[in-house]
Amino acid sequence: MSINHQLRIVFMFLLLGVAGTLTGTGTAYSDKKKSTGNVEMAVGAKVTIEQAIKTTSEKVSGKIIEAQLKPNNLVWRVKVIKAESKVLEVHIDAESGVVINVKEGSTASKKF
DSSP states (O other), X not given: OOHHHHXXXXXXXXXXXXXXXXXXXXXXXXXXXXXXXXXXXXXXXSSOHHHHHHHHHHHSOSEEEEEEEETTTTEEEEEEEOTTSEEEEEEEETTTOOEEEEEEEEEOOOOO
8 A cells, every 4th residue: 555545544534533523513612622722733733744654654664554643742643553463653743753752552453
């Protein structure tokens, strides 16, 4: 699967998540405020999600399954599944684009 195809899939999931958050019924005001803050934060980040995913794919081999901007410290967290079914989290500074660290997570669960 090409990186462009992966980017489209990740972007689609992010759009669905934002759309679900914005269209949810009975959402409290604080949730709307938080959602608006997340959008503003993402717009203000110097490093885009595409750049974070590209940097991750250059540093770590595997299948990218998630990319998320962490609101508390402006860090992109990109999750990658390795061939051994291990999950890695790559943390990228959203201001500079520098890889901060790579953490090994738990083994990916298999569903049948």
